[in-house]
Amino acid sequence: MTGANKLRIAVAGGGLLGRLAAWRLALGGADVSLFEAGELRRPAGACWAAAGMISPLSELVHSPMEIYHMGLQSLALWPGWIAELEQATGTAVRYRRNGSIVVAHQRDSSQLDQFQQDLAAVLGDTAAAELQPLNAEQICGLEPDLQHFTGGIFLPNEADIDNRHLLQLVLAELQRLGVHLEDKTPVECEPGAVLLRQGRERRGFDLVVDCRGMGARELARDLRGVRGEVLVVETREVCFGRPVRLMHPRYKLYAVSKPDGTTVIGATEIESEDLSPISLRSSMELCSALYALNPAFAEARILESNVNLRPAVPDNLPFVRTGEGLIQANGLFRHGYLCGPALVCRLLEAVRETTESVVVQ
């Protein structure tokens, strides 16, 4: 596609999915406009609150098999996409394929056994390669800051990404590619047009791609928000080389260290669309679980507490819904970084089919 023949595409929503889609569509030669209700530099959606884990195995215990397969597809896509971004922007993104580690205190070892059995049952023959039991020495070898644990499981085929940095670099790349960026511009979507909420201006396009997450409710009526809560803490005392999960009878804590010395911790998944601040109980549970991971967290500083909604549909599977002049992509739930690239590929396929164009990247 060149010049006047370029396909004019509006992408609504500049969160994770919207900006990845805008990037790949622009690379494919489309003339892309990206509309974001909040600020593109710091999007208001779930993508900014997220921990950035890419965990097909940890998620498999309570997710459909399709999530696992989309996760594997995304794991295969991320390194190439990141290499392209790094080459274009001259900036490194921290993407670690270091696996992840699951631990439990001795008194909760049955939780670890149960997790291992559940996962092994789903994985079948591949279980031996995908999950490796660890003793105290092996745990310390992988994560010296987990010296209090005697039993754990290593999941070598998991990854994590410095998600906020990734979002910023994709934004820089969109600017470089000449994508029209419309910050603080909430829109409604209809076939072949977006309607700017402020001023009610209607703008026509060849195609509208709706990636508004929870903001897409007027079109995707089966969407629901699932509340997630995280704390961001800072300490020089503890740094993990991979995501760490703590199995506990009441909550499953995850802790992900970031390159800036912060650690994102979360646990809760609440079937509620309440966006009010984190509760005292949740923050006490998160903090005490973190302290149980390593007492050196006691002096960590709490920099942020974030609450956001994961966009989900009843089967908890992400979807691409195609209509004339309008494609909706959504439902990434707790799997945005895990399944995002795979969903973008489905979206590009839908764009190709509806427009018969060669948007191929």
Ligand SMILES: Cc1cc2nc3c(=O)[nH]c(=O)nc-3n(C[C@H](O)[C@H](O)[C@H](O)COP(=O)(O)OP(=O)(O)OC[C@H]3O[C@@H](n4cnc5c(N)ncnc54)[C@H](O)[C@@H]3O)c2cc1C
């Ligand atoms: C606490 C928490 C932790 C998480 N951790 C992980 C993790 O470790 N790994 C993982 O894979 N996933 C994780 N997730 C899930 C992941 O964040 C989501 O799946 C992902 O962000 C969904 O991407 P999205 O672009 O569809 O939606 P969002 O990221 O929510 O982005 C939607 C965007 O659309 C914009 N928008 C809304 N309405 C409009 C409108 N009318 N016009 C224009 N723009 C609009 C919003 O401002 C927002 O920027 C986590 C989520 C939460 C809440």
